[in-house]
Amino acid sequence: MEKRPYFVLGDALANIVVATAAIAASSAAIGGDMGMLPGMLLGMLLGMLIALIISMGILAPMLGVMEILTPCMLGGMFGGMWGGMWDLSGGEIFQWGAATGLGALVFVYTMNAVLGGPQRLDRLLTQAGNED
């Protein structure tokens, strides 16, 4: 579990910014005009693309690669979906962006706590065998 303040605060800020940018972009580009399902799918792809560009192009050198890319992509994916389905105002975009970004981060931190640490080799051997 990441406990260093620089990274915890950086993660939080980065995820809010990325999710807000994803919602803003997909809301401006799609904004519910296409109908619920196509808007959601297109917004999801647009949100992930924006998250990839911001997290790899700007944030990764400061905050790490996988640790910033993973939650930001998740926040971007959901943020893009919201913006694709609904036409949101400026204040709503920020509120949804903050909630989505922090929600994605909390999910990733929780999953990290669940998945982290030493792995049972017998389980890994079984999984690897099943994939052959």
Next chain:
Amino acid sequence: MDTGTQAKWDRAARSFDLMAANGPEKRWRPAKLEVFSHMQPDARILFLALGTGLDIEAFPANCDITAIDISPNMVAKAEERMAAYTGSIRAEVMDVHDMSFADESFDQAFTSCTFCSVPDPVDGLRALYRVLKPGGELHMFEHTGSRVFPFSFMMNLMSPLASRFGPELNRDTVANVQAAGFELREVNNVFLDTVKTISAVKPQRD
């Protein structure tokens, strides 16, 4: 020599430290220190891929290390860090698929974010197996794909784009290590199941 891979990493050498030296290296340094703490001063050690030498600061002192990298530009950038190391590091431009070392030359092999980028990872790991002595140790710090949704979905979606500029994001390196003939000793997830340390050994002869 895989010239396409070499050209890709030669290009990446220009901005590699800008991308990796600060945030990523600080995130991963504690786990890398643990991996490299297995380096033994009396062992013949192979390290791949050297890159710009960012990992050298995490090496224990006074080890005898042979390092390879496919990119001459990366090796050139690593020279200052190699010179500052208190032990011995010799660097060679070499493709892991086509290493010129004799069979069973090394006691230990270490990798750091390497097998996300080696074009044929099982073939590359078999080459490592060849140059390790029986009982030789393989210690890896690698980022891999995920087996957990939604991370697996995202990694699979991003990997084709990411691999054009750098590494693949959806490799199953644990399975690849086993497929190359190594015996797993320890797998430790550092971040989710996408960044991990792996320890394995080349089995002793019967």
